[in-house]
Amino acid sequence: MLLLKTYRASFIFRVHPFCGDLAFAAASCGRVFLSFSSQAFYSVPAIFGVSFGIRKLYMKTLLKIFAWATLRMERGAKEKNHQLYKPYTNGIIAKDPTSLEEEIKEIRRSGSSKALDNTPEFELSDIFYFCRKGMETIMDDEVTKRFSAEELESWNLLSRTNYNFQYISLRLTVLWGLGVLIRYCFLLPLRIALAFTGISLLVVGTTVVGYLPNGRFKEFMSKHVHLMCYRICVRALTAIITYHDRENRPRNGGICVANHTSPIDVIILASDGYYAMVGQVHGGLMGVIQRAMVKACPHVWFERSEVKDRHLVAKRLTEHVQDKSKLPILIFPEGTCINNTSVMMFKKGSFEIGATVYPVAIKYDPQFGDAFWNSSKYGMVTYLLRMMTSWAIVCSVWYLPPMTREADEDAVQFANRVKSAIARQGGLVDLLWDGGLKREKVKDTFKEEQQKLYSKMIVGNHEDRSRS
Amino acid sequence: MGAAHSASEEVRELEGKTGFSSDQIEQLHRRFKQLSGDQPTIRKENFNNVPDLELNPIRSKIVRAFFDNRNLRKGPSGLADEINFEDFLTIMSYFRPIDTSMDEEQVELSRKEKLRFLFHMYDSDSDGRITLEEYRNVVEELLSGNPHIEKESARSIADGAMMEAASVCMGQMEPDQVYEGITFEDFLKIWQGIDIETKMHVRFLNMETMALCH
Numbered sequence: 001m002l003l004l005k006t007y008r009a010s011f012i013f014r015v016h017p018f019c020g021d022l023a024f025a026a027a028s029c030g031r032v033f034l035s036f037s038s039q040a041f042y043s044v045p046a047i048f049g050v051s052f053g054i055r056k057l058y059m060k061t062l063l064k065i066f067a068w069a070t071l072r073m074e075r076g077a078k079e080k081n082h083q084l085y086k087p088y089t090n091g092i093i094a095k096d097p098t099s100l101e102e103e104i105k106e107i108r109r110s111g112s113s114k115a116l117d118n119t120p121e122f123e124l125s126d127i128f129y130f131c132r133k134g135m136e137t138i139m140d141d142e143v144t145k146r147f148s149a150e151e152l153e154s155w156n157l158l159s160r161t162n163y164n165f166q167y168i169s170l171r172l173t174v175l176w177g178l179g180v181l182i183r184y185c186f187l188l189p190l191r192i193a194l195a196f197t198g199i200s201l202l203v204v205g206t207t208v209v210g211y212l213p214n215g216r217f218k219e220f221m222s223k224h225v226h227l228m229c230y231r232i233c234v235r236a237l238t239a240i241i242t243y244h245d246r247e248n249r250p251r252n253g254g255i256c257v258a259n260h261t262s263p264i265d266v267i268i269l270a271s272d273g274y275y276a277m278v279g280q281v282h283g284g285l286m287g288v289i290q291r292a293m294v295k296a297c298p299h300v301w302f303e304r305s306e307v308k309d310r311h312l313v314a315k316r317l318t319e320h321v322q323d324k325s326k327l328p329i330l331i332f333p334e335g336t337c338i339n340n341t342s343v344m345m346f347k348k349g350s351f352e353i354g355a356t357v358y359p360v361a362i363k364y365d366p367q368f369g370d371a372f373w374n375s376s377k378y379g380m381v382t383y384l385l386r387m388m389t390s391w392a393i394v395c396s397v398w399y400l401p402p403m404t405r406e407a408d409e410d411a412v413q414f415a416n417r418v419k420s421a422i423a424r425q426g427g428l429v430d431l432l433w434d435g436g437l438k439r440e441k442v443k444d445t446f447k448e449e450q451q452k453l454y455s456k457m458i459v460g461n462h463e464d465r466s467r468s
Numbered sequence: 469m470g471a472a473h474s475a476s477e478e479v480r481e482l483e484g485k486t487g488f489s490s491d492q493i494e495q496l497h498r499r500f501k502q503l504s505g506d507q508p509t510i511r512k513e514n515f516n517n518v519p520d521l522e523l524n525p526i527r528s529k530i531v532r533a534f535f536d537n538r539n540l541r542k543g544p545s546g547l548a549d550e551i552n553f554e555d556f557l558t559i560m561s562y563f564r565p566i567d568t569s570m571d572e573e574q575v576e577l578s579r580k581e582k583l584r585f586l587f588h589m590y591d592s593d594s595d596g597r598i599t600l601e602e603y604r605n606v607v608e609e610l611l612s613g614n615p616h617i618e619k620e621s622a623r624s625i626a627d628g629a630m631m632e633a634a635s636v637c638m639g640q641m642e643p644d645q646v647y648e649g650i651t652f653e654d655f656l657k658i659w660q661g662i663d664i665e666t667k668m669h670v671r672f673l674n675m676e677t678m679a680l681c682h
Contacts (some may be wrong), residue, residue, distance in 0.1 A: 127526065127586065127606065128668060133532035135563050136670055138522035139499060 009361065055240045055392070059368070062391055065175070067396050072172050183389045191236045192389045198232035199285075203292040205229065210295030220294040223274045230271035239393040240368075241268055248399035249273050250328035250358035253321055255350055258360040258421055260332035262373040263380075264387065265362055268395065269330060276320065276327040280304060298326055314353060321355040328358065333415065346415040356402045361426035365394040399423045482554065486561040496560060500539070500553050509550040510534075525610050529589050534559050538588050543596035565669040582668045587655050595651030603630050633658060 205225035212218040234241065249272070250256040256275060258265060269275065277299045283288060290301055300320055306312050320326050333346035351357065364371045368391045373383050385452045387393065400421055420427075479490050488496070503517065504510045515521060515531045537543040539562070540555050548555070556662065562585045566575055590598045590606055607626040608619065633650055636658055650658075 020564055127610070128664065129590065130524055130526050130584070130610070131530060131589070132563070132668065132670065134521060134524045134527065135560070137524070138503075138515070138530075139496070139560070139670060 007158035058238075059240055059392065059394065062368065069172060069175065072169060098417075108361065112342045137190065177249065183391070187238070188389055191238070194232060194236035196387075198229050198236055199289065201232065202226070203289060206296040208323075209294075218299070225296065226274060227271065232266055233267050234271045237264065237267070237387055237393050238391070239264070239268060239395065241272075241394075242396045243272055243319050244396065244398045246272075246399060248358065248401050250275070250360075250399075250402075252326065252328060253324045253327045254356040254358050254402065255317075255321065255353065256328050256330045256358045256360055257333055257346075257418060257422075258330070259426065260334045260361055260429070261362065261364060262383075263388075264371055264373045266330070267333065268362065268397065269360065271466065272325055272397070275330040276300060278302075278317070278329055278331055299330065310349060317350070318353050318355075321353060346419045348411040348415050350412040350416045351418070353466065354405065355420055356404050357414075358402050359399040359400040361400065361422045361428075363396050363398075363426040363428065365396075368392040368394045371395070396426075400425055482557055485554070486557045487564055488557065488561065493557065497553060500556050509552050510556065511550045526589075526606070529592075529609065530608070532592075533585065533589055536588055538594065539585060559577050563668065563670045579664065582664065583656060584652065586668075590644060590650075598650050598655070599649040600627070600630050602649075603624060 043147070072122070149209060168295065173410055202225070205228075206222070209218060209222045209225055212221065214285075256269070256273075258269060266277070276297070277293070279290075279301060281301045281303055293299055294301060298320070300316055302313065302316075319327065331350045333350055370390070371387065378386065403414075403418055403421070409417070476490075479493050483490055500510065502595075503514050505514070512531055512535065516535075516656070521527055521530070532547070533539055534551060534556070535547045537546045537548060539559055540548060540551065541558065542548065551559075562582055564578075566578060570578070587598070588591075588594075590602055592602055592605070596659050604623055604626040607629070608622045611622050611625075633654070636654075
């Protein structure tokens with residue numbers, strides 16, 4: 001990295017004496033040449049799956065710089081005698097872990113000075129519990145927190161994650177400016193060129209492989225074309241991925257299930273294993289890619305009309321899974337992008353099929369670039385641009401041991417079991433809530449739970465009394 | 469965050485009026501902005517964005533309490549259409565924990581304020597009395613989620629509780645004496661000597677200790 005930087009700097013310096021169009025043309029040629037040569041530098045290892053460890057060094061250097069930057073900001077804030085804005089991801093309220101029954105009993109006990117055998121059926125004080133709970137949720141609730149990007153405690157030189165602008169000194173501003181220059185003028189064109197190469201190679205490669213006769217050679221070529229192109233895309237994003245427990249990688253005839261944070265999840269998983277994708281048929285560039293991919297090996301693409309029909313979807317997935325020669329399917333059961341601090345409810349469809357499930361946990365490190373796609377805030381293109389102008393995408397992938405549905409479990413319980421395993425491994429919070437809450441309201445069935453519990457308590461007392 | 473000076477002045481003013489610390493005010497301000505969608509005021513509809521609140525059986529009464537003019541100290545009755553941040557903090561201040569540094573008089577005052585807040589929740593027509601109808605209304609709402617309880621049983625439960633309250637407040641009643649309803653003084657009488665302070669507050673996490681542990 002450093003070598004390339006100095007090369008570029010000296011090149012432009014030499015061009016400087018020549019003025020006008022010549023300089024501009026030379027500089028842009030130089031840039032293109034440079035990006036191609038560095039592309040070769042990147043792509044060749046990608047083809048063979050080898051890494052030089054340069055990205056790890058890059059990561060370490062960046063971390064040191066971030067720590068320094070945060071220290072400067074804190075010093076700046078102290079000088080001005082202000083409080084730094086500190087994000088609290090654990091919430092601001094100490095919530096009581098006691099249950100409804102315990103609390104109400106306690107309130108009544110402390111309240112009632114009357115004889116205890118005369119247990120009253122309803123007291124004015126019962127309203128305390130619900131009132132307080134209501135206030136607590138208004139102040140701070142678990143769910144809406146999950147749908148906005150995670151907040152950082154140290155600054156990573158990206159203005160989009162900084163809320164303490166007024167505490168930046170001159171030195172920090174210069175550093176930040178340098179960071180912007182590097183990210184937008186150097187890293188971005190490089191990455192875009194790489195991404196372009198990767199995608200075009202994928203389309204061309206899979207189309208060519210599609211013409212080969214069916215057989216082992218075709219499969220071999222198809223697998224390696226896919227892997228190579230995904231690896232190039234991974235380098236296009238400067239994604240530094242650590243894979244754990246690779247012996248548990250999904251096998252043919254299984255379903256691979258993972259938590260969903262962004263569309264990049266697909267690239268990350270597919271660059272380490274050979275999967276069959278599931279999804280809707282799109283138009284435009286995505287459609288071209290999809291049609292090309294399906295020529296080389298069988299993916300499962302659904303027409304828009306077919307997506308609504310759950311039985312049809314289940315049938316096609318079952319057929320695919322039962323054919324042992326076909327690849328494992330990659331599915332994201334949450335159904336939407338969550339901000340990677342928790343795992344939300346898994347939709348039960350993929351768990352009803354009855355195949356072996358290989359859970360995978362993906363956890364991003366938000367210090368280098370936040371990978372969460374807030375689809376209500378950013379469109380796909382804006383999102384990709386943000387990804388490509390971050391420092392890097394650092395994440396860990398854990399392959400968990402395979403799970404199958406047990407005899408006495410139904411699909412929902414199985415889904416929850418898998419979800420807990422993923423949440424536990426990735427260090428994420430396991431929530432019961434539905435990812436669909438990003439866009440819709442709470443289902444009525446949930447509303448009634450608390451009320452049923454409370455009323456059971458009251459009516460229980462009533463019945464006891466009438467019996468005695 | 470705008471000009472640092474005027475913001476901190478405002479914060480100090482709010483600190484004095486509501487008793488929250490500046491850290492807590494900042495946190496609540498962020499929450500306010502989240503609920504209002506970056507608007508300067510909140511309306512009733514904004515509370516629909518809190519999914520956990522849907523589970524609460526007295527949800528509508530809680531939301532109503534935010535807009536109640538009596539709680540906002542803006543009048544003897546009626547509902548406001550929208551509230552700003554200061555009003556939001558005023559309502560939240562009813563749930564502040566009892567400060568150990570407060571003297572007896574302040575503790576008594578704070579307790580009275582909390583009980584008054586609850587009283588307003590029951591007394592929906594602002595006539596200063598909790599009538600049998602209003603009491604029934606609260607019990608029905610609390611039990612509304614359960615389809616197995618009929619309206620009749622909910623009513624009888626409310627009636628029984630009301631009779632008990634009447635006996636506490638009025639002692640033995642003549643057969644033709646009508647009990648108008650629970651006034652605020654009677655309400656206070658019911659709670660005399662009973663510790664409600666620990667149940668009617670929300671505890672904020674200590675901000676300083678959290679800042680130190682990264």
